[in-house]
Amino acid sequence: MKTLIRQSIRTGITYGIVQIFFILIAFNTMVGIMLAKISGIKNPGEIPAAKFLIAYTILMGLWVGISALSKKKFLPAGHKLLAGFTAGLVSAILVGLLELAMTGILVNKIFIRDFLTVLSFDFIKATLFGLTPVLGIVVTMGAIVLGSLLAVGLNIVTNLNAVQEHWKKDLSFLKNLNDKFQRMIRGKYHLIWQIVGISILAVAVIFIPMKWGSYWNYVFGTVGLYVILGLGLNIIVGLSGQLVLGYIAFFAIGAYTMALLNAPEPHNLMWGFWPALLLGVLLAALSGILLGLPIMRLRGDYLAIVTLGFGEIIRILLKSDVLTDFTGGPRGIQNIQGPMLFGKPFNSEVDFVYLIIAGVLLASFVYNRLQQSRTGRAWLAIREDETVARASGVDTIKYKLLALAIGAAFAGLAGGIYASRNQFTGPDEHALMASINVLSLIIVGGMGNIPGTILGAFTLKGLPEILREFANFRLLAFGALLVFMMLSRPEGLIPSHRPKYDEPNEVSGEMKKKEVPHDQ
Amino acid sequence: MNDPSSLPLTPKGNNNLQTNTNTAAKKLQAFQNSKFMKLLRPILGVVVSLYIVFRLYQVLVVHQEYGADTWTRLLISGLIIGGVYSLIAIGYTLVYGILFMINFAHGEVMMFGAYAGLYSFWAFKIIPIAGDPPTNFLNAYPILAIILAFLIGMTVSATMGFFLEKIAYRPLRKAPRLVPLISAIGASIFLQNAAMLLFSPQLRDVTNPDILRRGAGWTIVINGSNVILPYTGVFTFILSILLLVGLYILVRKSKLGRAMRATALDKKTAALMGVDVDSTISRTFIISGALAGAAGVMWGIHNGLVYYFVGFIPGIKAFTAAVLGGIGNLPGAMVGGLLLGIVESMGPAALGIDFQLKDVLSFLILIFVLTFRPSGLLGEVLSEEKV
Numbered sequence: 066m067k068t069l070i071r072q073s074i075r076t077g078i079t080y081g082i083v084q085i086f087f088i089l090i091a092f093n094t095m096v097g098i099m100l101a102k103i104s105g106i107k108n109p110g111e112i113p114a115a116k117f118l119i120a121y122t123i124l125m126g127l128w129v130g131i132s133a134l135s136k137k138k139f140l141p142a143g144h145k146l147l148a149g150f151t152a153g154l155v156s157a158i159l160v161g162l163l164e165l166a167m168t169g170i171l172v173n174k175i176f177i178r179d180f181l182t183v184l185s186f187d188f189i190k191a192t193l194f195g196l197t198p199v200l201g202i203v204v205t206m207g208a209i210v211l212g213s214l215l216a217v218g219l220n221i222v223t224n225l226n227a228v229q230e231h232w233k234k235d236l237s238f239l240k241n242l243n244d245k246f247q248r249m250i251r252g253k254y255h256l257i258w259q260i261v262g263i264s265i266l267a268v269a270v271i272f273i274p275m276k277w278g279s280y281w282n283y284v285f286g287t288v289g290l291y292v293i294l295g296l297g298l299n300i301i302v303g304l305s306g307q308l309v310l311g312y313i314a315f316f317a318i319g320a321y322t323m324a325l326l327n328a329p330e331p332h333n334l335m336w337g338f339w340p341a342l343l344l345g346v347l348l349a350a351l352s353g354i355l356l357g358l359p360i361m362r363l364r365g366d367y368l369a370i371v372t373l374g375f376g377e378i379i380r381i382l383l384k385s386d387v388l389t390d391f392t393g394g395p396r397g398i399q400n401i402q403g404p405m406l407f408g409k410p411f412n413s414e415v416d417f418v419y420l421i422i423a424g425v426l427l428a429s430f431v432y433n434r435l436q437q438s439r440t441g442r443a444w445l446a447i448r449e450d451e452t453v454a455r456a457s458g459v460d461t462i463k464y465k466l467l468a469l470a471i472g473a474a475f476a477g478l479a480g481g482i483y484a485s486r487n488q489f490t491g492p493d494e495h496a497l498m499a500s501i502n503v504l505s506l507i508i509v510g511g512m513g514n515i516p517g518t519i520l521g522a523f524t525l526k527g528l529p530e531i532l533r534e535f536a537n538f539r540l541l542a543f544g545a546l547l548v549f550m551m552l553s554r555p556e557g558l559i560p561s562h563r564p565k566y567d568e569p570n571e572v573s574g575e576m577k578k579k580e581v582p583h584d585q
Numbered sequence: 586m587n588d589p590s591s592l593p594l595t596p597k598g599n600n601n602l603q604t605n606t607n608t609a610a611k612k613l614q615a616f617q618n619s620k621f622m623k624l625l626r627p628i629l630g631v632v633v634s635l636y637i638v639f640r641l642y643q644v645l646v647v648h649q650e651y652g653a654d655t656w657t658r659l660l661i662s663g664l665i666i667g668g669v670y671s672l673i674a675i676g677y678t679l680v681y682g683i684l685f686m687i688n689f690a691h692g693e694v695m696m697f698g699a700y701a702g703l704y705s706f707w708a709f710k711i712i713p714i715a716g717d718p719p720t721n722f723l724n725a726y727p728i729l730a731i732i733l734a735f736l737i738g739m740t741v742s743a744t745m746g747f748f749l750e751k752i753a754y755r756p757l758r759k760a761p762r763l764v765p766l767i768s769a770i771g772a773s774i775f776l777q778n779a780a781m782l783l784f785s786p787q788l789r790d791v792t793n794p795d796i797l798r799r800g801a802g803w804t805i806v807i808n809g810s811n812v813i814l815p816y817t818g819v820f821t822f823i824l825s826i827l828l829l830v831g832l833y834i835l836v837r838k839s840k841l842g843r844a845m846r847a848t849a850l851d852k853k854t855a856a857l858m859g860v861d862v863d864s865t866i867s868r869t870f871i872i873s874g875a876l877a878g879a880a881g882v883m884w885g886i887h888n889g890l891v892y893y894f895v896g897f898i899p900g901i902k903a904f905t906a907a908v909l910g911g912i913g914n915l916p917g918a919m920v921g922g923l924l925l926g927i928v929e930s931m932g933p934a935a936l937g938i939d940f941q942l943k944d945v946l947s948f949l950i951l952i953f954v955l956t957f958r959p960s961g962l963l964g965e966v967l968s969e970e971k972v
Contacts, residue, residue: 091782180707181784183782308763366681366685366686366762366766367908367959374901374952378945378948381944385939385941501770505770538782540774541775541782544774551757551760551765552768
């Protein structure tokens with residue numbers, strides 16, 4: 066009983082602090098605006114109507130209640146009520162204290178926006194639902210408690226816990242689907258399935274981009290480019306197990322090769338798209354080898370920080386005045402020519418989507434073949450244990466360099482297409498954040514497999530485009546998501562299928578399944 | 586893939602012939618490879634050193650572009666920034682020594698310290714003190730105000746460090762090494778954007794007390810021209826050295842320091858000897874956070890600009906400094922930080938390259954140190970298990 070109350074108070078304090086944080090970054094008005102839009106109001110303005118803010122507060126209370134009751138499936142109803150109510154009350158008191166302070170600011174007309182930027186007088190009034198301060202605070206606290214009680218009610222009636230605790234199972238559904246899919250295309254009727262699958266995919270790929278507007282094609286193209294990047298980084302990180310943080314530098318090399326050879330501004334070379342793309346890919350691969358040669362002996366973390374340094378070096382060089390005559394300096398390069406194919410110029414987003422899809426297919430094909438080959442197995446061996454791999458006759462340096470070169474070549478390909486599509490490239494597009502984005506997408510999706518990479522690209526690049534309203538909160542949520550993912554599901558949304566070694570059990574003679582230890 | 590026998594790791598009898606021919610070819614290849622690799626590093630080293638000597642000769646002897654006054658100015662600014670780097674680098678080195686992870690969010694912890702210092706000074710400026718003429722708390726009791734600002738900054742950062750470890754790192758202590766690193770990257774992105782949303786993306790000016798005005802300082806005449814030794818710089822440098830010495834004594838002499846060293850050496854054995862490993866790690870994060878907070882406040886006092894991205898570049902540089910001195914090694918981090926600061930400020934002039942490229946220079950140093958002496962200048966101090 067005492068521990069129950071103590072736990073609930075702790076939950077209440079945690080979520081109270083989270084709610085205070087949400088109010089201080091104006092998340093409440095944001096959600097209020099979203100709710101207003103959902104309910105059909107076209108222009109809710111900067112600050113939504115009070116009823117939506119009350120709805121937000123109740124939702125927050127619901128969240129507190131659900132969290133307070135998680136993992137408490139077998140408690141009697143009375144205890145559940147007590148736990149939910151305590152947690153709700155504690156967080157309500159914390160939020161109430163914040164609003165009391167905000168009331169003080171409002172009444173004394175203190176200008177505090179220099180310190181906390183969202184706390185304008187209008188915002189404070191809106192947070193108090195436009196009521197008098199005392200009434201506003203009471204309504205807020207009431208709404209939170211009401212929400213938590215609602216959670217308790219839901220919990221008792223529908224056994225919400227079951228839903229919450231099964232989310233992991235729901236996610237492993239994705240993995241099962243993937244496994245089933247793999248079995249289907251490798252199994253008995255693989256030829257039929259492959260033909261059917263490819264024809265469905267081909268029809269979808271040919272006709273969908275025509276239907277979409279240019280905005281959706283742009284988003285889809287971006288996702289596709291990130292799939293290529295993700296596959297390339299997957300070869301380096303997922304297959305051969307080398308953590309590279311400056312991956313975007315190779316992307317920059319591809320993009321700048323395309324830009325320098327195909328734009329009128331600094332040099333007016335005008336080689337055309339295809340030779341420039343090829344050269345970009347080759348140069349990226351070469352720079353991968355050149356970067357790899359001196360640092361091959363480094364441990365994981367050091368490799369990460371050195372490659373991070375390499376990425377920054379490339380960006381700073383591109384941005385500095387030293388190379389302005391050669392690379393256009395901080396302004397970047399404009400008017401990059403698009404590709405020509407059979408005399409037809411690429412000038413709409415749709416054409417580029419086809420080009421990107423072709424790139425994705427090529428990259429997936431190369432990735433898949435490499436993964437299945439002797440090279441892929443050598444990479445896996447290096448990832449699992451470099452010393453053992455070496456002892457078994459794998460030339461580790463050669464294969465690690467190969468992984469870097471091929472991964473870099475993928476990035477060069479994506480970079481060339483990207484520069485040509487946007488008709489512009491500049492140093493700030495190749496900042497460290499972009500490398501981290503690519504790394505995050507393969508980790509969120511599931512390291513080392515193609516469906517995971519595609520899912521990750523859609524989640525991290527497609528979803529934020531759809532949730533444009535959340536623009537300010539996007540990166541915040543992204544950071545929180547990364548931490549949350551690592552805490553709850555470090556193997557990604559679609560975990561890789563790992564080869565298992567069936568070891569005969571000496572006593573009973575049965576085959577015993579043994580997990581290969583996951584260690585990088 | 587599903588068939589384990591297809592892995593090259595499992596030997597199979599009937600493959601022997603093929604393997605033999607393969608090994609012969611491979612041996613030759615490996616031989617060439619290794620010889621090539623062995624030659625490559627010294628050649629690279631000689632080329633780089635020759636180039637550096639050539640540039641130094643050009644700048645110092647042939648052209649004599651800068652006089653002694655400029656060099657002194659550069660040295661002063663290098664030492665000041667180096668002190669700040671050392672403080673942040675200590676945080677990296679302490680955490681890496683114990684947990685073998687790059688605390689990627691350490692720069693953000695420093696950024697919050699910088700904001701805390703900035704806001705403390707602003708708040709002190711608002712508090713009026715009656716007198717003739719009427720003044721404010723910041724200028725009436727400047728020393729007290731500075732001490733309070735440092736205490737607030739260090740407390741805020743130490744709290745952040747504590748919760749960072751508790752929320753984002755502790756549950757992952759047994760996970761593969763990539764996992765906590767990603768978590769740290771996520772925490773770093775989160776904290777940056779939280780600061781942006783809370784405090785707005787504007788660049789903020791720090792209001793120093795009048796006795797620590799920026800730009801003011803002692804004037805030294807060297808070579809006929811005035812070199813200013815700024816008050817803020819001297820203050821920053823002395824304070825950072827004091828903090829570093831204090832930390833060194835703490836780690837070497839105190840009970841907590843002994844626990845920290847024991848935990849860094851071997852967690853299991855330390856636990857068996859009665860060291861509370863969890864709380865030691867927590868305290869390590871608190872200490873490194875407090876130092877980063879002090880570094881943040883100093884950064885605000887000396888550089889004067891605070892914004893949400895302020896911790897990022899110093900964070901990476903400080904990690905470079907920690908690696909430069911040998912990670913896990915406290916004096917190494919101090920020396921590495923000071924050295925990096927000096928190289929960064931004097932290097933571009935000495936090698937005759939553009940000052941915009943000073944960051945390139947520090948990253949190049951990182952790459953060269955790791956290539957030629959991966960254990961850092963003073964040698965790394967890590968336990969056996971993971972090296």
